[in-house]
Amino acid sequence: DAKTTQPNSMESNEEEPVHLPCNHSTISGTDYIHWYRQLPSQGPEYVIHGLTSNVNNRMASLAIAEDRKSSTLILHRATLRDAAVYYCILRRVETSGSRLTFGEGTQLTVNP
């Protein structure tokens, strides 16, 4: 699996935007970029995924660099409930069903 690199931790203030970076310089053309997050004492939760184009959903936006070697998860207005560990994961396009390979992730702290 191609490797991703994320900062260990980031801090934000409530109601401000948060940009969570992820580097994946060895990404292949068939790798999708997925983001999951894990709130304290809970199971991981899907956030968003994309291949080449920027993506938006009700939770967040995903901005993907033109060369696809990096991406940024954008939370438009952070709330206290967004405090979690955020994982950037690459998944290869293949036959259905494949594991998620979690790295260390970024611990996001949201200050009131």
Added chain:
Amino acid sequence: NAGVMQNPRHLVRRRGQEARLRCSPMKGHSHVYWYRQLPEEGLKFMVYLQKENIIDESGMPKERFSAEFPKEGPSILRIQQVVRGDSAAYFCASSPPAGLQETQYFGPGTRLLVL
């Protein structure tokens, strides 16, 4: 539509006992994954199952651990002769049968403590 359910949520066992962890996937989901999260560590894949079949068990320890997903009923992760190092949170995820990039939906986990 109920989410992924896991039980028990907390399980305490003494060394040498057996632990059985159950996972009921979301309705309509036929793929189940088990992950383990050791204290202060990240999540690690253990096993991927479809109904009555183990598809990928490359992340599961070769001894004492087994998993099944019968035609009827929940998926079971079984740990025989537990040791203190098995203390961890065990998460189950499920996904629908179709699609190459299907989302995995996680349960709340079972926290196993081995005394």
